Amino acid sequence: MAKVFTVPEVAMHNKKEDLFMIIHGKVYDCTDFADKHPAGHEILLEVAGKEASEAFEEVGHSEDAKAMLKDLFVGDCIPPVSQSNMSLKLLRARHAPVPNIMMKLISDDL
Numbered sequence: 067m068a069k070v071f072t073v074p075e076v077a078m079h080n081k082k083e084d085l086f087m088i089i090h091g092k093v094y095d096c097t098d099f100a101d102k103h104p105a106g107h108e109i110l111l112e113v114a115g116k117e118a119s120e121a122f123e124e125v126g127h128s129e130d131a132k133a134m135l136k137d138l139f140v141g142d143c144i145p146p147v148s149q150s151n152m153s154l155k156l157l158r159a160r161h162a163p164v165p166n167i168m169m170k171l172i173s174d175d176l
C-alpha cells in the first residue's frame with residue numbers, strides 16, 4: 067500500500083536536498099530529479115513541500131514529463147485538515163467508526 071502523507075508532513079520536505087511536492091493528491095520526491103529538471107531546480111524550489119498541481123499544469127508539461135512522475139511517486143496525500151474534518155462529520159453522521167488515519171489528523175491538529 068502507498069504511504070500516506072499529511073500536508074504538514076510534506077511541507078517539511080521543502081529544501082533542495084529534500085524536495086517533495088504534491089501534484090493531484092500524490093506526493094513526489096523530486097530531490098534527485100531537481101538537478102535534471104529541464105527548467106532547472108530553482109523553479110521546483112518555489113513549490114518545494116507544497117501543492118504544485120496548478121504550477122505543473124500551467125507549464126503545459128509534455129506526456130513524457132507526466133510519465134516521469136511515476137518514478138518520483140512516494141505516496142498519497144490526505145487533504146488539508148479543514149477538508150478532513152468535513153469528511154469526519156460525514157462519517158459521524160453515518161455512525162461509521164472513525165478510521166485511524168482521521169484520528170491521527172485530528173490529534174496532529176491539536
Ligand code: HEM
Pocket residue numbers: 094096099103104105109110112113118121122125126127128129130131132134135138
Ligand atoms: C516532478 C514534477 C515535474 C517533472 C517530472 C517535470 C518535468 C519537466 C520536463 C520533462 C520538462 C521539459 C519539457 C516537457 O517535456 O514538458 C519540463 C519543463 C519545464 N518545467 Fe517541469 N517538471 C516538473 C515540475 C515542474 C513544476 C512544479 C514547475 C513549476 C513550478 C515546472 C516548470 C517547468 C518549466 C517552466 C519548464 C520549461 C517549459 C518550456 O521550456 O517550455 N516543472 N519539466
